Amino acid sequence: MRVVKWLVGTVTAAGLALAAPAQAQEEIVLGGSIPMTGVFAFAGVGIHAGIQDYVKIVNDAGGIKGRKIRYVFEDTAYKPDVSVAAFKKLTGSHKVSLYYGDSTAFSKTINPELERMGTILMAGASFATEINNPQKYPMQFMAGPDYSEQIGILLRYIAKEKPGARVAIVYSDSEFGRDPVEEFREQSKKLGLTVATEIMTPPGSVDVSTEVIKLRRASPDYTIFHGYVLAPIPQFVQQLKAAGSQTKFMGSFWTMDHSTVMKMGEAGDGFMGVMPYRYYYDDSAKAPMLEKIRQMRPEYQSTPYLQGFLTAMLLVEAAKRTLEAGKPLTGKNLKAALNSIKDFDTGGIIGVPITIKGNSIPVGRIYRADMKAQKMVPVSDWIHLD
Amino acid sequence: MRIGTAKETYFADEALFDTRTQRVWLLVLAALLAVFPFVASQYWLYLACLVAINVIAATGLNILTGYTGLVSLGQAAFMGVGAYTVAVLERRWGTPFLLNLLAGGAVAMVVGMVFGVPSLRVKGLYLAIATIAASFILHFIFANWTAVTGGTAGLTVPPANVFGLPLDSEFRSYWMIVPIAVLMVLGAANLFRTRIGRAFIAIRDRDISAEVLGIPLLRYKLLSFGIASFYAGVAGGLWAYFFRSVTPESFPLIMSIFFLACIIVGGMGTILGSILGAAFMTLVPEALKLVFGWLPNAEAMAVHLAPVRTMVFGALIVGFLIFEPHGLAEMWRRVRRFFHLWPFRT
Numbered sequence: 001m002r003v004v005k006w007l008v009g010t011v012t013a014a015g016l017a018l019a020a021p022a023q024a025q026e027e028i029v030l031g032g033s034i035p036m037t038g039v040f041a042f043a044g045v046g047i048h049a050g051i052q053d054y055v056k057i058v059n060d061a062g063g064i065k066g067r068k069i070r071y072v073f074e075d076t077a078y079k080p081d082v083s084v085a086a087f088k089k090l091t092g093s094h095k096v097s098l099y100y101g102d103s104t105a106f107s108k109t110i111n112p113e114l115e116r117m118g119t120i121l122m123a124g125a126s127f128a129t130e131i132n133n134p135q136k137y138p139m140q141f142m143a144g145p146d147y148s149e150q151i152g153i154l155l156r157y158i159a160k161e162k163p164g165a166r167v168a169i170v171y172s173d174s175e176f177g178r179d180p181v182e183e184f185r186e187q188s189k190k191l192g193l194t195v196a197t198e199i200m201t202p203p204g205s206v207d208v209s210t211e212v213i214k215l216r217r218a219s220p221d222y223t224i225f226h227g228y229v230l231a232p233i234p235q236f237v238q239q240l241k242a243a244g245s246q247t248k249f250m251g252s253f254w255t256m257d258h259s260t261v262m263k264m265g266e267a268g269d270g271f272m273g274v275m276p277y278r279y280y281y282d283d284s285a286k287a288p289m290l291e292k293i294r295q296m297r298p299e300y301q302s303t304p305y306l307q308g309f310l311t312a313m314l315l316v317e318a319a320k321r322t323l324e325a326g327k328p329l330t331g332k333n334l335k336a337a338l339n340s341i342k343d344f345d346t347g348g349i350i351g352v353p354i355t356i357k358g359n360s361i362p363v364g365r366i367y368r369a370d371m372k373a374q375k376m377v378p379v380s381d382w383i384h385l386d
Numbered sequence: 387m388r389i390g391t392a393k394e395t396y397f398a399d400e401a402l403f404d405t406r407t408q409r410v411w412l413l414v415l416a417a418l419l420a421v422f423p424f425v426a427s428q429y430w431l432y433l434a435c436l437v438a439i440n441v442i443a444a445t446g447l448n449i450l451t452g453y454t455g456l457v458s459l460g461q462a463a464f465m466g467v468g469a470y471t472v473a474v475l476e477r478r479w480g481t482p483f484l485l486n487l488l489a490g491g492a493v494a495m496v497v498g499m500v501f502g503v504p505s506l507r508v509k510g511l512y513l514a515i516a517t518i519a520a521s522f523i524l525h526f527i528f529a530n531w532t533a534v535t536g537g538t539a540g541l542t543v544p545p546a547n548v549f550g551l552p553l554d555s556e557f558r559s560y561w562m563i564v565p566i567a568v569l570m571v572l573g574a575a576n577l578f579r580t581r582i583g584r585a586f587i588a589i590r591d592r593d594i595s596a597e598v599l600g601i602p603l604l605r606y607k608l609l610s611f612g613i614a615s616f617y618a619g620v621a622g623g624l625w626a627y628f629f630r631s632v633t634p635e636s637f638p639l640i641m642s643i644f645f646l647a648c649i650i651v652g653g654m655g656t657i658l659g660s661i662l663g664a665a666f667m668t669l670v671p672e673a674l675k676l677v678f679g680w681l682p683n684a685e686a687m688a689v690h691l692a693p694v695r696t697m698v699f700g701a702l703i704v705g706f707l708i709f710e711p712h713g714l715a716e717m718w719r720r721v722r723r724f725f726h727l728w729p730f731r732t
Contacts, residue, residue, distance in 0.1 A: 036692035045689050074675065075692040080636070081436060084629070085672060088556070089429040108542070108631040116554060130539055173529070175538040175635055 050308025177227020287348020446617025468619030498615020653713025
């Protein structure tokens with residue numbers, strides 16, 4: 001009998017000894033549908049590097065409560081059906097708790113599945129206003145202001161700089177382009193600005209000569225572009241400047257990468273836009289996390305890189321808070337943990353402490369292109385929409 | 387032709403599957419399809435459903451382009467019509483999914499026939515350009531008829547229901563999508579044993595001669611558009627149930643080109659070509675991901691390997707077009723002939 005007890009005891013002890021490190025080693029998996037090819041590849045490559053780097057920083061520091069983060073990803077070519085395939089593949093082969101999605105279409109398509117699974121917190125490349133609805137999208141969030149909020153930040157800046165200014169919006173005929181138009185009208189009215197004109201262009205159009213004439217006739221003080229990455233913004237800017245227009249041009253997040261704006265050439269000097277994050281080279285204030293990024297990657301890193309980096313930071317922070325509260329990593333717990341983030345320091349990536357009440361972070365700052373210095377320079381303080 | 391399959395009746399001569407070997411293999415395939423969901427992972431089930439949806443749409447396009455000789459670049463837009471019809475019916479009235487799918491097919495059929503009218507006057511590239519108009523006009527309607535389509539934000543679709551059981555997972559969706567795909571493919575195969583199907587082929591081979599032979603071009607060309615669009619509508623309806631979200635950007639022009647590529651790679655004017663082409667175009671990019679994943683240091687090299695993979699896929703398509711212009715179906719036939727005649731040379 002004693003021998004049996006001894007044997008049971010030994011086996012149990014051995015089992016525990018083996019199991020304990022195994023449990024401690026259990027990784028937290030961050031999955032990603034990443035557009036490394038296709039029309040959004042310029043952003044996907046940066047996003048991928050940003051997530052990779054943040055995961056490396058966390059893992060080098062010992063992980064979260066001894067658990068390492070594992071980043072697994074698939075290329076999606078920015079096609080929603082391929083993104084869903086990637087999601088199925090990754091969630092089928094790993095116990096994924098955190099996820100990065102690549103598009104609004106994917107965020108909307110996968111939402112019922114996220115709710116059904118109830119085990120994943122997701123963020124991604126979409127800043128669609130529709131996603132910023134915690135009731136409808138309870139397991140998702142975005143690492144910045146939604147498109148309506150981005151336009152709101154721009155209008156707030158305009159109203160302060162030139163009260164009663166005439167504003168115009170030029171947007172693409174796409175879900176992305178049309179997203180903030182309603183809010184543009186409402187906010188303009190609320191802030192005492194005059195809507196000079198609204199111009200919609202077909203997606204991918206580059207011949208915008210008739211739209212340029214229309215915009216010139218409306219003579220706005222500020223023209224906001226939304227729903228584009230680059231084309232046809234340079235065409236508008238160059239033609240209007242050549243025609244002597246005094247309007248000031250502005251863009252939203254996906255237009256605002258340094259390399260994108262610099263492609264506008266001399267005509268792009270003074271181009272402004274809303275940025276939720278500091279630029280890689282912005283050393284106007286102390287930013288330890290940016291310092292770390294610069295040490296890891298001495299060459300310029302794009303704004304999508306920072307978006308990926310910050311998204312990974314917030315996803316991991318949600319996981320950390322959930323585990324610290326002794327709760328399992330479920331979608332609901334992770335989201336609750338995310339929403340407990342109050343006055344959080346992002347290490348200077350966002351210049352002010354952030355609080356995440358719903359599905360977005362309604363903070364941004366206006367940057368302006370200085371073509372002589374070949375830099376984007378801040379022209380406003382951080383603007384917070386309440 | 388298979389050796390030793392002498393036909394004794396006209397019925398036997400017309401049979402879709404004319405040999406015992408063929409029937410046995412089909413039974414094996416049916417058994418495999420039935421067992422597949424019980425052994426496959428969620429990922430493979432997802433891909434199977436996606437292939438089945440693409441097979442339906444490609445089969446429809448093959449009826450129009452491969453069999454009737456009318457080039458269309460509107461197949462994705464007609465899928466959109468089916469998807470929106472299903473989404474609206476399911477959301478507003480919660481009607482049974484089979485009825486919704488039929489309605490989706492029917493509405494797409496009517497719309498397809500309207501856009502098929504130019505086919506009476508123009509052919510080839512000119513018709514392709516005319517059908518592109520369908521893409522643009524329908525996209526505009528999807529994006530702007532907000533009261534019905536939900537505008538640019540689109541519509542979310544509740545899952546299909548069978549006796550109160552929601553088909554909300556890949557496993558459950560498989561049992562809706564794959565049997566419908568099988569039925570639609572069988573329907574298409576049977577179509578070419580009828581006067582209608584043969585009239586389509588006659589129109590493709592020489593439309594003036596077909597008319598001389600007593601085939602009214604107006605009726606049959608529009609019918610071909612109608613049937614192709616019906617297939618697209620049903621595929622779109624299944625797409626809506628499967629992805630549960632329909633937006634104007636869900637069915638872009640590039641998707642129509644994708645279906646055209648499916649039937650060219652698979653084999654124009656063959657039902658098997660639609661199946662093989664849709665499977666090839668859907669699965670090869672995924673298979674390439676798998677193969678590239680086995681390369682040493684693949685994860686670290688992902689940024690560089692991803693575009694290479696896309697290029698390999700493109701090269702494969704070009705390779706097929708050069709070395710096998712009759713498509714995968716012809717390759718399949720050659721392999722089959724080899725086994726039929728073995729040990730003799732083909």
